[in-house]
Amino acid sequence: MTTRPDTPGYADLLRLNAWIRKNADTWYLHCTTRTVQESKLFPVPAYMVVSYLQAFYRYPDLLRKLETRMRAEDIGDRLRESGTKGNIISLSCLPEFYLAGRQVLIGWGMLRASDALDDLLYVSDFAERLNLSYHRNHAHVLPSDCNLRAQILPERTLQVYEADAIGMRRGDRLHGALKRFLATANQYSLLAHCESRLGIWNHGPYRCRAHEEMLVRGFSDLGECDLPWLDDIAADVTHNNLTLPVIVRDTHFSIVDDWASFEAAPAYDHDNVVAVGLYTSDFLADGDVPVAMDNAATLADFLDHEGQILTRTTRALWQRMAGWSRDQMIDAGAMMYAAVAKDLFHVAGLFDPADWFTIDARAQRVKPLLNDEYSRDFLAELLGHISLPAQQGSPYGMSKWADAPGDMWTPVPYSVLVDGTYTRHSGPPRAGWTSLAPKRGPYLTTRGKLALEDYNAATREFTPTLCTTPWRHLDDAWLRTHGGSPLADELYRLAQRGSRHIEGRGAQLTRADLDAIRAANEPAAGAASTNRDDPLFLALHGLAIKKAGNAAEIAALLTLSATVIDAYFTCAIAEGLAASGGGQCMLTPDGRAWLDAAYPRLCADLRANADLAGGYARFEIVNRQLLALMTRWQMLEIGGSLVPNDHRDASHDAHVIDELGALHDRAMPILAAFAAVVPRLDVYRTLLESACDRVLDGELDYMSGARVPSYHTVWFELHEDLLRLLGRVREP
Numbered sequence: 001m002t003t004r005p006d007t008p009g010y011a012d013l014l015r016l017n018a019w020i021r022k023n024a025d026t027w028y029l030h031c032t033t034r035t036v037q038e039s040k041l042f043p044v045p046a047y048m049v050v051s052y053l054q055a056f057y058r059y060p061d062l063l064r065k066l067e068t069r070m071r072a073e074d075i076g077d078r079l080r081e082s083g084t085k086g087n088i089i090s091l092s093c094l095p096e097f098y099l100a101g102r103q104v105l106i107g108w109g110m111l112r113a114s115d116a117l118d119d120l121l122y123v124s125d126f127a128e129r130l131n132l133s134y135h136r137n138h139a140h141v142l143p144s145d146c147n148l149r150a151q152i153l154p155e156r157t158l159q160v161y162e163a164d165a166i167g168m169r170r171g172d173r174l175h176g177a178l179k180r181f182l183a184t185a186n187q188y189s190l191l192a193h194c195e196s197r198l199g200i201w202n203h204g205p206y207r208c209r210a211h212e213e214m215l216v217r218g219f220s221d222l223g224e225c226d227l228p229w230l231d232d233i234a235a236d237v238t239h240n241n242l243t244l245p246v247i248v249r250d251t252h253f254s255i256v257d258d259w260a261s262f263e264a265a266p267a268y269d270h271d272n273v274v275a276v277g278l279y280t281s282d283f284l285a286d287g288d289v290p291v292a293m294d295n296a297a298t299l300a301d302f303l304d305h306e307g308q309i310l311t312r313t314t315r316a317l318w319q320r321m322a323g324w325s326r327d328q329m330i331d332a333g334a335m336m337y338a339a340v341a342k343d344l345f346h347v348a349g350l351f352d353p354a355d356w357f358t359i360d361a362r363a364q365r366v367k368p369l370l371n372d373e374y375s376r377d378f379l380a381e382l383l384g385h386i387s388l389p390a391q392q393g394s395p396y397g398m399s400k401w402a403d404a405p406g407d408m409w410t411p412v413p414y415s416v417l418v419d420g421t422y423t424r425h426s427g428p429p430r431a432g433w434t435s436l437a438p439k440r441g442p443y444l445t446t447r448g449k450l451a452l453e454d455y456n457a458a459t460r461e462f463t464p465t466l467c468t469t470p471w472r473h474l475d476d477a478w479l480r481t482h483g484g485s486p487l488a489d490e491l492y493r494l495a496q497r498g499s500r501h502i503e504g505r506g507a508q509l510t511r512a513d514l515d516a517i518r519a520a521n522e523p524a525a526g527a528a529s530t531n532r533d534d535p536l537f538l539a540l541h542g543l544a545i546k547k548a549g550n551a552a553e554i555a556a557l558l559t560l561s562a563t564v565i566d567a568y569f570t571c572a573i574a575e576g577l578a579a580s581g582g583g584q585c586m587l588t589p590d591g592r593a594w595l596d597a598a599y600p601r602l603c604a605d606l607r608a609n610a611d612l613a614g615g616y617a618r619f620e621i622v623n624r625q626l627l628a629l630m631t632r633w634q635m636l637e638i639g640g641s642l643v644p645n646d647h648r649d650a651s652h653d654a655h656v657i658d659e660l661g662a663l664h665d666r667a668m669p670i671l672a673a674f675a676a677v678v679p680r681l682d683v684y685r686t687l688l689e690s691a692c693d694r695v696l697d698g699e700l701d702y703m704s705g706a707r708v709p710s711y712h713t714v715w716f717e718l719h720e721d722l723l724r725l726l727g728r729v730r731e732p
Contacts (some may be wrong), residue, residue: 473560
């Protein structure tokens with residue numbers, strides 16, 4: 001073909017090839033150090049190849065349509081202000097997936113390096129502007145330009161995250177809840193995103209106090225969202241996106257890379273987490289919205305409750321996906337990968353499921369080629385070995401990371417400036433289809449669940465305050481010379497809206513101010529939660545009741561999971577509050593002191609409850625009579641002396657058992673009143689009913705035997721429980 005008047009210039013191609021090389025170097029590093037492209041469930045290599053072709057064929061026209069409404073750099077600013085799928089990993093993958101699709105076709109001989117040149121120039125320019133805007137606070141295009149760091153956020157946001165982060169200590173309830181939630185959310189997100197990490201993101205590190213760094217972690221597309229396979233199954237999930245600023249001590253994050261994975265020295269250890277926050281946001285939220293951050297107890301409650309929802313949802317999703325065919329799994333994975341750019345369209349209010357959750361006809365045609373062996377080996381050559389003929393350069397050359405003569409992505413030959421042998425476009429997107437059910441349900445947002453047309457309309461009408469004039473361009477560099485200005489104060493107050501500790505403080509907060517705020521809100525050494533249902537408190541309380549026991553025994557008494565109790569026993573032992581031996585745990589002196597300090601704070605409302613006080617007075621009357629009855633059961637008076645009861649006097653025993661039945665009937669309403677205030681106490685009613693029935697059935701060990709949950713043993717434990725909750729002492 002002949003050269004056209006609007007042929008790209010030399011400078012255009014120089015910039016383009018430099019961008020291609022940057023992405024090739026970055027992608028090679030991550031492909032060879034950060035991932036294993038296999039799964040026990042999904043045919044990952046096959047769906048990756050299809051996704052690359054989907055990106056190549058669809059991105060150019062879709063992104064052009066997007067920029068008729070909103071420029072790439074405007075979108076980058078919006079994404080930086082929200083914790084969503086518009087994050088490091090998706091913004092890095094956008095150009096890479098397009099370049100990978102191009103390289104697949106070049107490798108197959110279906111495309112020349114000079115074809116679709118206008119598309120290539122446009123997608124590369126769009127991706128560069130998008131990433132420059134998103135990463136503007138550290139003025140790099142990608143984390144790989146910054147020694148593999150991703151410091152995205154401005155000071156005003158990070159101050160709120162740090163000041164409001166809720167402190168924790170190893171072994172307390174929040175610590176355990178956070179650890180469980182992160183494990184559960186990671187597992188769920190990997191499955192929901194077809195065994196990929198596209199719903200998990202991290203950025204940072206950010207320096208906090210001495211020996212502390214903050215890693216901002218997050219999950220996107222958790223609920224009913226764009227992913228069709230989450231319809232109905234994820235209906236109970238409460239937030240589609242979650243952001244967790246995690247502050248870690250004595251840990252340096254040496255890598256937070258373009259794929260949002262991280263490395264630390266020493267290795268990341270949850271025991272080193274000292275504080276955490278929790279927020280949600282999306283394209284309809286005016287900044288981060290705190291979630292359950294009233295105090296440590298409410299946050300732990302939320303994390304445990306939401307974790308249970310995600311566990312149920314994961315189980316249901318496994319069942320759904322286990323019924324998919326291989327073709328359906330390829331479709332799901334390919335659509336998931338190529339849809340890394342979908343949230344850009346939510347920002348602009350232009351999202352259309354057909355653009356992202358159908359497979360373009362041109363990508364569909366290669367699926368019959370992609371058996372497991374060929375897909376695996378082809379990707380290994382393309383992304384790992386760099387061994388395809390089209391990837392080879394001069395034998396004198398050495399690439400950045402491998403010292404090999406080739407590069408992952410083929411540059412554009414400059415000869416097109418002379419001979420004009422290139423094509424401009426790959427053609428418009430073609431109709432697509434999928435073997436999976438289409439999206440039908442609502443979209444979970446910060447304004448509730450919305451139909452798609454309402455969601456698009458709302459985002460078209462909305463702009464976050466900090467993305468409007470004059471705030472949008474007031475960055476940290478501007479603050480160097482304007483930090484004391486009224487405008488700077490107002491900028492920070494906007495970011496501080498809703499902050500628990502620094503709302504309205506403005507731009508003058510110092511490191512000393514933040515240290516003082518953190519210190520004032522940290523949990524004291526050995527402090528318990530303000531929640532009486534705190535598992536650590538209950539685990540130690542259970543040991544105090546039974547004197548010694550294993551996790552299963554204490555859990556049964558407290559109607560909790562033995563796994564949870566066992567985890568808190570481990571924490572209590574690590575903190576010196578309990579000791580173990582012979583398969584059982586018991587309180588240490590420090591543990592008894594810990595409990596003694598906790599009861600007045602956690603049980604103050606019970607001790608001031610007049611109904612409980614009256615009920616306890618009635619209980620003590622029955623208790624005295626029961627103790628006398630147990631004495632008559634265990635001892636007989638013969639000749640004025642008490643001797644052990646050998647239970648050969650059946651009439652005596654029958655009379656005592658009849659008395660037990662009468663006392664039991666009197667005790668049950670009292671126990672019901674206790675359980676109405678403290679529901680877990682109802683377990684004693686169940687245990688006493690069972691023991692009484694077994695005694696009446698002739699199992700006499702259940703009267704006072706020490707090796708079974710006898711009536712006497714359960715009653716003694718009930719009495720001990722009440723004494724501790726109500727601050728009473730046993731009558732002599």
